[in-house]
Amino acid sequence: MTGAGGLLGGRLAALLHGQGFDVTAAHRHRAPPVGPAPLRVDLAGAPDVERMLDEARPDGVVHAAVISRAADCETRPDEAERVNARLPGLLAEACAGRGLRLVALSTDLVFAGDRSFVSEADPPDPLNEYGRTKRAGEQAVLLGCPRSAVVRVALVLGRGHGSRATSSESVVQALRGGRRVTLFTDEYRTPVDPESVADALARLLQGAATGLFHLGGPERVSRYELGLRVARAFGLPVDGVVPAVQSEHQGPDRRAPDVSLDSSRARRELGYEPRPIDTAIQESRPTRSS
């Protein structure tokens, strides 16, 4: 698992380890979870990828290393291009050369968000650098490695790993700290928890399916509604969740209105059954990890 110090990558490494996979947690600065064997590596180029594979000797690779903050991708486009677009290609080439399975994580934000429940057959049309570089990374994986799958994960909620917070954790932590959160009433997602994603990854790693898979949650909700449900679940003041509309957004990145995912391919071919949103919300970490 690359990016095993990350919010989602770290949690997935822990969950797959818990399922009995012999996980090597490849991480850079941030610490991976306790359990999987740690391997520190800066994946700056092809030699680093080869060294990681030589040391870990995996049967398959889950690729989660990323520059994930949309604003960072706008302000540091060279780094976003190197990590999100080119690194997946290097990994794909190395995995193809060794006959390894590669499952790369991607995002709902490869879509422009102009319609609900997009499927794998719908053409991506990213609005920002994050989505654009992630889309380039997807293509590099699928072209470069015959035994590869790309999973587009929706907005993550529930329990994450490390110092970053999932979408539900950021609401709990703000409200508990006496801060208000402003969330869009006109921005729709199908939020999903790491447990559901880990389950799909396990099935992909043990199977042979290739190509694109959408992994969304069981419901399409607005960011604002999600915030209200988090506040209620933790007995926190709902008036701390402040409604706003996307046209009020200030920041370098453009926001997609509706990137809800149709996950029927994963349901059909992997037996994917995402867990209820309210179950995942309960698992959110109420305090910030260091």
Ligand SMILES: NC(=O)c1ccc[n+]([C@@H]2O[C@H](COP(=O)([O-])OP(=O)(O)OC[C@H]3O[C@@H](n4cnc5c(N)ncnc54)[C@H](OP(=O)(O)O)[C@@H]3O)[C@@H](O)[C@H]2O)c1
């Ligand atoms: N979180 C979400 O809501 C979400 C939603 C949809 C899709 N995804 C996808 O899920 C995947 C994982 O995301 P995440 O939330 O875990 O991201 P994250 O919290 O930002 O973690 C990314 C990790 O990648 C590592 N990394 C970056 N550049 C690296 C390099 N050159 N060499 C080695 N490691 C490097 C970072 O290391 P450092 O510790 O050194 O910074 C960091 O720990 C990504 O593909 C993302 O697009 C996430």
